Each structure stands twice: as C-alpha cells, then as structure tokens.
Amino acid sequence: MLKTIIEKEIRDIIGSTKFAVTFGICAVLILLSFYVGANNYLVSRARYEAAKAENLRQFAGLTDWLSVRQHRIFLPPQPLGVLVTGISNDIGRTMQITGRGELTAEDSRFNEDPLFAIFRFLDLDFLFGIVLSLLAMVFGYDVISGEKERGTLRLALANAVPRHTYILGRFCGNFIALAVPLIAAMLLGCLLLPVFGIALTGGEWLRLGLILVAGLLYFGVFLTLAIFVSALTHRSSSSFLVVLVVWILAVMIIPRVAVLLAGRAVDVPPLDEIDAQKAAFNGQLWREHREQVAGFKPTADDDPEKLMGEFHRFMGDLADERDKKMQEFAGRLNEDRHNRCRVQQRIAFTLARVSPAAQLTMAVSALAGTALELKDHYQQQALAYQEQYARFMKEKTGINTGGQMMILRIRQGEDEEPKPIDPGELPVFEFRPLGLGHSLGAAIVDLGLLALGNVVFFAGAFITFGRYDVR
Amino acid sequence: MVTTLIIKELMAIIRSPKFAGAFAVCAILMLLSVYVGINEYQASVRQFETAGRLTAQRVQQQTDWFGVTNRVHRAPNPLQIFASGLSYDIGRFSEINVEEGVKLRHSVYADDPLFAVFRIVDFTFIVQIILSLFAILFTYDAVCGEREDGTLRLVLANAVPRAHFIFAKCAGSWLGLVVPICVPIVLSMLLVVVAGVPLSGPEWAKLLTLIGASLLFFTFFIVVGVMISTLARRTAVSFLLSLVAWIAFVLVIPRAGVLAAGQLVSVPSVAEIEGRRDGFAKARWVEFQRQMAERWDERTADADSTLEMDGEQVWGWMEEDQRARTEIERGIDEFEGKLIADLRRSREVQERLGLSLSRFSPAAAYQLAAMSLAGTGLELKSRHEDAFNEYRDGFKQFVEKKQEEYGLPNVVEVSITSEGSFNIQTSREGPGLDFGELPQFDAPHTTYAAALTPAITDLGLLAFYTIVAFAGAFVRFIRYDVR
Numbered sequence: 001m002l003k004t005i006i007e008k009e010i011r012d013i014i015g016s017t018k019f020a021v022t023f024g025i026c027a028v029l030i031l032l033s034f035y036v037g038a039n040n041y042l043v044s045r046a047r048y049e050a051a052k053a054e055n056l057r058q059f060a061g062l063t064d065w066l067s068v069r070q071h072r073i074f075l076p077p078q079p080l081g082v083l084v085t086g087i088s089n090d091i092g093r094t095m096q097i098t099g100r101g102e103l104t105a106e107d108s109r110f111n112e113d114p115l116f117a118i119f120r121f122l123d124l125d126f127l128f129g130i131v132l133s134l135l136a137m138v139f140g141y142d143v144i145s146g147e148k149e150r151g152t153l154r155l156a157l158a159n160a161v162p163r164h165t166y167i168l169g170r171f172c173g174n175f176i177a178l179a180v181p182l183i184a185a186m187l188l189g190c191l192l193l194p195v196f197g198i199a200l201t202g203g204e205w206l207r208l209g210l211i212l213v214a215g216l217l218y219f220g221v222f223l224t225l226a227i228f229v230s231a232l233t234h235r236s237s238s239s240f241l242v243v244l245v246v247w248i249l250a251v252m253i254i255p256r257v258a259v260l261l262a263g264r265a266v267d268v269p270p271l272d273e274i275d276a277q278k279a280a281f282n283g284q285l286w287r288e289h290r291e292q293v294a295g296f297k298p299t300a301d302d303d304p305e306k307l308m309g310e311f312h313r314f315m316g317d318l319a320d321e322r323d324k325k326m327q328e329f330a331g332r333l334n335e336d337r338h339n340r341c342r343v344q345q346r347i348a349f350t351l352a353r354v355s356p357a358a359q360l361t362m363a364v365s366a367l368a369g370t371a372l373e374l375k376d377h378y379q380q381q382a383l384a385y386q387e388q389y390a391r392f393m394k395e396k397t398g399i400n401t402g403g404q405m406m407i408l409r410i411r412q413g414e415d416e417e418p419k420p421i422d423p424g425e426l427p428v429f430e431f432r433p434l435g436l437g438h439s440l441g442a443a444i445v446d447l448g449l450l451a452l453g454n455v456v457f458f459a460g461a462f463i464t465f466g467r468y469d470v471r
Numbered sequence: 472m473v474t475t476l477i478i479k480e481l482m483a484i485i486r487s488p489k490f491a492g493a494f495a496v497c498a499i500l501m502l503l504s505v506y507v508g509i510n511e512y513q514a515s516v517r518q519f520e521t522a523g524r525l526t527a528q529r530v531q532q533q534t535d536w537f538g539v540t541n542r543v544h545r546a547p548n549p550l551q552i553f554a555s556g557l558s559y560d561i562g563r564f565s566e567i568n569v570e571e572g573v574k575l576r577h578s579v580y581a582d583d584p585l586f587a588v589f590r591i592v593d594f595t596f597i598v599q600i601i602l603s604l605f606a607i608l609f610t611y612d613a614v615c616g617e618r619e620d621g622t623l624r625l626v627l628a629n630a631v632p633r634a635h636f637i638f639a640k641c642a643g644s645w646l647g648l649v650v651p652i653c654v655p656i657v658l659s660m661l662l663v664v665v666a667g668v669p670l671s672g673p674e675w676a677k678l679l680t681l682i683g684a685s686l687l688f689f690t691f692f693i694v695v696g697v698m699i700s701t702l703a704r705r706t707a708v709s710f711l712l713s714l715v716a717w718i719a720f721v722l723v724i725p726r727a728g729v730l731a732a733g734q735l736v737s738v739p740s741v742a743e744i745e746g747r748r749d750g751f752a753k754a755r756w757v758e759f760q761r762q763m764a765e766r767w768d769e770r771t772a773d774a775d776s777t778l779e780m781d782g783e784q785v786w787g788w789m790e791e792d793q794r795a796r797t798e799i800e801r802g803i804d805e806f807e808g809k810l811i812a813d814l815r816r817s818r819e820v821q822e823r824l825g826l827s828l829s830r831f832s833p834a835a836a837y838q839l840a841a842m843s844l845a846g847t848g849l850e851l852k853s854r855h856e857d858a859f860n861e862y863r864d865g866f867k868q869f870v871e872k873k874q875e876e877y878g879l880p881n882v883v884e885v886s887i888t889s890e891g892s893f894n895i896q897t898s899r900e901g902p903g904l905d906f907g908e909l910p911q912f913d914a915p916h917t918t919y920a921a922a923l924t925p926a927i928t929d930l931g932l933l934a935f936y937t938i939v940a941f942a943g944a945f946v947r948f949i950r951y952d953v954r
Contacts, residue, residue: 054746276525
C-alpha cells in the first residue's frame with residue numbers, strides 16, 4: 001500500500017504544472033549558479049595570478065634583497081568557494097608580509113567591488129536556503145488540507161489505508177518527486193565544472209556531494225514542516241499563510257536576530273580601541289629603541305663589511321626585542337578580543353540553529369571552506385608564511401628585514417654592477433584549505449540537526465494527522 | 472459602479488482571514504527592522520565617536536612631521552536605518568599621510584565577519600522580500616479566483632465595463648493593502664523621532680521619498696499579481712506563475728545582471744594596481760638611491776669622512792636630499808592617481824552595465840533608488856574617497872609646510888665608508904609639534920536634489936513597470952473568458 005501511495009503521489013506531481021514549474025526553476029537556477037560560479041572562479045583565479053605576478057614584478061631589477069619591501073600574499077579563490085560563498089567575499093584577501101609583526105588582511109571582494117555587494121552572489125546556499133525552501137512549501141502546504149478541501153482525503157482513507165502509511169507515502173512521494181530532478185540538475189551542474197577546466201580533487205567532490213545532501217535534508221525539513229502545518233489546518237489558504245510566516249521567521253528573521261542578540265550579549269572591544277593601544281605601545285617602543293640606536297658603538301675594525309654586519313645584527317636584535325614585547329602586548333589584547341568573539345559566535349550560532357536555514361548555511365559553508373573560521377585559518381597560515389619569509393630574508397641579507405627602519409646599503413667604489421635578484425627565489429605562499437575531517441566535524445552538528453528537523457516535523461505531522469478530521 | 476467595486480474589493484481583502492495575519496507579520500517585521508536599525512546606527516555613532524577621539528589622541532602623540540599620519544572615518548548615516556545598502560561592506564576609515572594614497576579600510580563585515588554570515592535586515596529588505604510576497608499572496612487570485620468561484624460572470628452580467636472592473640480590482644487591492652501598511656510605516660518614523668535619531672530637513676525629504684518608492688514598489692507587485700491572475704484560468708497556476716515572477720524579479724534578475732557584467736567587463740584588482748604602483752615606486756627609489764650615492768661621492772670626494780666636514784654643510788646636503796625625496800613621493804603619488812583613475816573608469820563601465828542589466832527587475836530599481844536616496848549606494852565609496860582625497864590635499868599642504876619649517880625628519884643617519892669609518896648622526900630637534908592648525912575633515916553631505924537625481928531613473932522605471940503591468944492586466948482582462 002505504501003508503494004502504491006508513493007507511486008500515485010509521484011505520478012500526480014510529475015503530471016502537474018507545479019512540478020514542471022518547480023523543476024524548471026530548480027534546473028535553471030542550479031545550472032546558472034554553477035555556470036556563474038565557474039566563470040567567477042576563472043575570473044577570480046586570473047585576477048589572483050595577475051596580482052601575484054605584479055607582486056613579483058615590482059622586485060624585478062632590484063639588486064639587493066634588503067630593498068625587497070611590500071611583499072604581498074593573497075588568498076586564492078577556491079572552487080567550492082564560488083558555489084557557496086560564505087564569508088569569502090567579506091574578509092580581506094591581501095596581506096603585506098614584512099618578516100615580523102602583526103598581519104592584517106585587506107581588500108575584501110565587496111570592499112573592492114561594491115557592485116557585487118548590492119545584490120550578492122547567486123550561490124547554492126542562497127538557492128537552497130531561499131528558493132528550494134519556498135518550493136518545498138509550495139509542494140507541501142496543501143498535502144493534507146488541500147486534499148480535504150477537494151474531498152479526496154476521505155475517499156482515500158475510506159480504503160483500508162492506515163493513516164501513518166498515507167502520510168508517509170505522501171511525504172516520500174513529494175520528496176522523491178522533487179529530489180530526483182534536484183539531484184539531476186546538480187549532477188548536470190557538476191559536469192559543467194570540468195567543462196570549464198575546473199578540476200576538483202576527490203575531497204572536494206565529496207564535499208560537494210555532502211553539500212547536496214545538506215540541501216536535500218533542508219528541503220526535507222521544509223517539506224515535512226509544510227505537511228505538518230497542512231495537517232494542523234483545514235484550509236489550504238490558511239496553511240499556506242502559516243507556512244509562509246514560519247518560512248519568513250526561519251529563513252529571514254531568526255538567524256539575523258540571533259546574531260544581533262549575541263552582539264548585545266557579549267561586549268567585544270572595538271578594533272579601533274585595540275589598534276590605538278597597540279599604536280601607543282609601538283610608538284613608545286620605537287622611541288626607546290631609537291635612543292639605543294643613536295648610542296651604538298661598533299667594536300669591529302675598519303672592515304666596512306664587518307661594520308655593516310655588526311650594525312645589522314645590532315638592529316636585528318633590537319627589532320627582535322621590539323617584536324617580542326609587541327607580540328606579548330598585542331597577543332594579550334588579541335587573545336582577549338578573540339575569546340570574546342568566540343563566545344559571541346557560539347551564542348549567535350546556538351540561537352541561530354533554531355532555524356533550519358541557519359543550520360544549512362553553517363553546514364554548507366563549513367563544507368565549502370568559506371565559514372567564519374576561514375579568516376582565522378588564513379591568518380594562521382599567513383603568520384606561518386611570515387616566519388618562513390623571515391628565515392629566507394635572514395639567509396639572504398643576514399637580518400630579518402621586517403620593521404620600519406629602512407636599512408640602506410650604499411656601495412661605494414665597486415667596479416662591477418651588482419646582479420639583479422631573482423624574485424622567483426622568494427618562498428611561495430600556498431594556502432591549504434581546512435582539511436576534510438575538520439570541515440566534516442564542523443558540519444556534522446548542523447547536518448544532524450537538519451536530519452532531526454525532518455524527523456521532528458514528520459513526527460508532528462504523523463501525530464497530528466492521526467487525529468485529523470477528514471470530513 | 473467603480474466606487475462600489477473598489478469598496479467591495481477593499482472589504483474582501485480586509486475581511487479575508489489572511490489579512491490580519493499578514494498585516495501583523497508585516498507590521499512587526501517593519502517595526503523590528505527599524506528598531507534594530509536604530510540600535511545599529513546608535514552603536515555606529517558610538518564607535519565613530521570613540522574612533523575619532525582615539526585618532527585625535529594618536530595624532531597628538533606623534534613627534535615628527537615626517538611621517539605624520541591622521542585617520543578620517545566615515546560618519547554613520549541615519550538613513551542607513553532604513554536602507555543599509557553598502558554601509559557595512561565599505562571600509563570605515565582611511566589613513567591620511569603624505570606617502571600613501573587614500574584607501575577605505577576595515578569594513579564592519581571584514582572586521583567582524585560574524586555579522587556577515589547573516590546580514591542585516593533593514594526596512595528595504597522587508598519591503599523587497601516580505602511586502603512583495605504578501606502583495607502576490609493577496610492578488611494572485613484577484614481575477615481567476617473570482618472566475619473559479621463563479622462570481623466573475625455574475626458581476627459582469629451587470630452593466631459593468633471590463634475596464635472599470637479591472638481598474639477597481641487594482642484600486643481596491645491597492646487601498647486594502649497599501650493604506651493599512653502606512654500605519655507601521657508612520658510608527659517606524661515615529662520610532663526614529665522617539666529614539667532621538669537626528670534627521671535634518673533634507674534627510675526627512677529623502678526618507679519620505681524612500682517611503683514613496685517603497686509604496687510604489689509594493690504597488691507594482693499588487694498590479695503584477697492582478698495581471699498574472701488574468702493570465703491564468705486556475706488559481707493554482709496563477710499562484711505558481713506569481714511565485715516564479717517573484718523569484719525572477721526579486722531574487723534572480725538583479726543578481727544575474729551584476730554577475731553578467733562581472734564576466735563581460737574585466738577590471739583589474741586593487742592588489743594588481745598596488746603591485747604596479749609599488750613596482751614604479753621601487754624603480755624610482757632605486758634610481759634615487761643611485762643618484763644619492765653619486766652625489767655623496769662628489770660631496771665627500773675631498774674628505775676622508777663626513778666627520779671632518781662642516782656640520783651645517785652636511786645638514787644642508789641632507790635637506791637637499793629630503794627635497795629630492797619629496798619630489799619622488801609626488802611623482803609616485805601622481806602615478807598612483809593615474810592608476811586609480813583608470814581603475815575607477817573601468818569599474819564604472821562594469822557598474823553601469825551591471826546596473827543596467829539588473830534594472831530589468833523592479834526589485835533592483837527599487838533597491839538602487841532606496842540606496843541612492845539614503846546615500847548608501849555605490850556612490851558611498853566614491854563620495855568618501857573624493858572627500859578624503861580633498862582632505863588629503865589640504866593635509867599634505869599643511870604637513871609639507873610644517874616639514875619645511877621643521878627641517879629634517881627625526882631619523883638616524885648611518886654612514887659606513889669603504890675606508891671603514893662608522894658614523895651615526897641623529898637629526899637635530901625641531902620645534903615641538905603643534906597640531907592646533909591641523910585641517911579638520913568635513914564629512915561630505917548630499918543635498919536632497921543630489922540624492923534624488925540618480926534615483927529618478929529608478930523611480931521612473933518603477934512607475935513605468937507598474938503602468939506596463941496595469942496595461943497588461945487591462946489588455947488581458949478585456950479578452951478574458953469569464954465562464
């Protein structure tokens with residue numbers, strides 16, 4: 001009987017205008033998001049390579065590694081990042097590497113190109129989060145109340161059809177009827193990626209598969225929710241209105257209010273205050289060290305190279321000492337702020353997780369590597385690269401060239417023109433995205449909540465329908 | 472008869488079970504969005520004032536006219552309560568000094584990306600998403616619903632011209648939906664007054680025009696709903712078509728237009744531009760150092776070391792070198808200015824194309840009109856960059872004058888000759904830094920006319936789309952089979 005009900009439901013849906021329209025919208029939008037995402041990735045990649053090339057080109061012709069300044073690293077675009085943008089367009093992508101000191105990322109995509117911030121991107125999070133959930137509601141809102149209005153519900157139940165079988169069959173039929181075209185559209189979209197020359201690794205394909213699973217679970221949540229509401233009401237217009245209100249609350253309001261409440265609940269010191277404290281401390285350190293530099297007395301003999309080397313070592317030691325003090329001071333401030341931010345985030349996400357839309361956003365952005373931790377992860381990798389850069393520069397010049405005092409080497413009386421440096425020798429920054437295990441660990445709670453949402457709402461529909469007046 | 476039909480339509484909407492729920496949701500969301508917007512604005516004002524105070528303290532602590540840096544912040548805009556636009560995406564301040572060009576840094580979302588995960592819900596968001604949905608919810612069955620109920624032919628069995636009927640449908644729906652929604656709108660504005668948010672006369676004018684644009688947008692979707700109900704014979708089909716239209720107009724076309732422009736017009740990144748600028752700067756500095764080395768070779772040709780030379784003469788040479796440095800900095804500044812101007816031009820081409828394509832959607836036209844009126848649109852960045860650049864010009868003149876009076880930077884000059892002599896000299900102390908005459912930054916203000924001008928196109932488009940939708944409904948209904 002269950003199989004019959006499912007088949008009947010699928011046949012009804014496939015033959016309906018509703019299905020044609022919904023499938024059409026899903027297919028077009030999914031393919032469009034993959035197409036736009038792929039193009040966007042290629043454009044972003046080209047810009048990234050151009051920025052890297054320009055960064056190295058500025059060092060062409062220099063003959064002294066001491067003159068290498070304003071070296072920059074960039075956050076590369078990730079293939080999945082264009083399919084689920086997360087916060088990747090909001091955070092800075094460029095960092096200036098000096099060899100020591102704090103790093104600040106600048107030039108977020110939206111700050112640089114505010115045109116794209118007006119309407120944002122057409123990504124899978126947006127598609128699943130808003131469009132798919134709306135379509136799930138359109139499918140589910142009149143499953144029970146609509147059938148009652150048409151008089152077919154009592155006819156169906158006049159047969160020996162257990163109510164639990166009926167409701168399960170209706171849900172499965174609706175789910176399969178939409179899930180299959182959705183999966184088909186996603187698979188077609190995935191095929192576009194290699195056509196555009198975008199090669200995903202095995203791990204990335206797995207992530208994309210899990211993003212699809214999250215989308216299906218999310219669709220299921222809204223479908224079961226709509227069926228649940230349909231079983232609570234006796235008129236389809238009422239059930240649609242209730243479902244719409246719940247949709248507005250869940251998709252639009254709850255996630256944002258959660259963040260605002262967390263913002264009020266946890267006092268995080270503004271960055272301006274932290275920066276001002278750091279700047280004041282830095283200024284004080286510079287003044288102290290300037291006096292020490294002025295009082296430097298070399299011990300080496302008349303050999304200019306030895307004199308230079310001794311002076312550089314002295315400057316390097318001063319800079320290291322300054323750096324250490326600054327790191328301790330800034331570290332305390334940063335850690336305090338960071339801890340408060342983490343508390344704020346935890347509160348925001350805990351409150352937001354009431355909403356399936358927030359669960360979806362957090363799951364898919366974690367899987368795509370564009371969740372909130374992207375900023376810290378980039379920062380950590382940039383700091384590790386800075387250490388590598390400092391070691392390289394120390395090898396080439398004898399000192400860590402970081403710090404604001406310009407060291408000039410004026411060569412006098414040389415017969416040969418010094419050879420230009422090879423900027424290609426500079427260590428290359430390779431950004432490593434968060435591992436699959438880590439992303440999965442971050443997403444598993446939200447995937448679980450989405451699955452739980454399916455179960456809870458279906459249980460609600462099940463219980464409510466058990467007592468539904470079908471007359 | 473038209474009046475009767477309008478009243479009938481009006482009462483049908485008001486008495487509908489959907490109305491109370493929908494109105495309550497819209498009203499609560501609208502008031503909530505404005506309440507949240509007021510709180511966010513007040514927090515921005517506090518942050519702005521704190522930042523200004525800290526910057527002033529930091530400036531006062533500087534001890535060398537060479538390297539003096541100020542910082543100017545974007546002032547919060549009260550109209551961002553209603554249309555936040557790009558306020559949180561664009562950098563909040565720029566460093567102002569002689570060496571670096573203006574660059575807006577540290578947007579709210581970049582500093583605190585938590586708030587970027589689920590973006591702010593403002594008044595225009597509620598209008599775009601919620602009001603438009605509700606407009607469709609009430610009007611998708613305006614005509615086909617009456618046909619299904621059998622009342623359409625009964626009405627038209629009377630001497631009711633079809634033109635009057637369709638006009639009455641639109642007018643009645645409009646009265647039934649727009650007039651009640653004015654209540655939470657007025658309450659929202661009262662909330663702004665009660666919260667003590669300072670709005671000047673021009674700002675009130677902009678706000679009222681923004682409200683007018685919102686009602687026009689709402690009207691468009693009411694009329695579109697009626698039009699779609701004349702295209703279908705069944706309410707189920709009409710509902711689906713309305714939903715598709717809503718998804719296309721509100722969600723897809725605006726984004727697709729901008730993304731298409733991104734593909735068609737290529738704009739170099741800021742990182743690339745900065746790389747080019749730094750490459751140019753490095754080449755100039757390398758040349759400067761070579762020339763400086765040659766100059767010092769000539770200057771010290773007859774002496775074993777600078778220690779043996781006249782101190783005043785040496786300081787004079789150092790001042791000459793400093794003037795040459797200033798010239799180099801000016802040249803780099805000009806080059807950077809050209810690069811930025813080129814970048815802006817290509818970006819403007821991309822923006823013009825993107826926004827033109829997006830404007831096929833009334834939602835995009837509304838969003839752009841709202842942002843223009845609120846001053847939170849694309850011009851937010853360029854307006855502030857221009858104002859900051861203007862301030863920087865005045866700041867540079869002031870600082871360069873002080874640098875001339877001061878003499879030389881507080882640097883430590885180290886010289887090591889090939890003969891092995893080593894000398895460290897610190898610059899002489901100049902007069903103490905007096906920032907009393909430091910130019911103050913005047914935040915840019917847009918007059919009502921300046922804000923309205925870019926919005927006129929979008930308001931005109933909204934009106935045009937509404938008229939076209941009504942014309943479509945009219946033409947379709949004239950030939951509609953009422954049986």
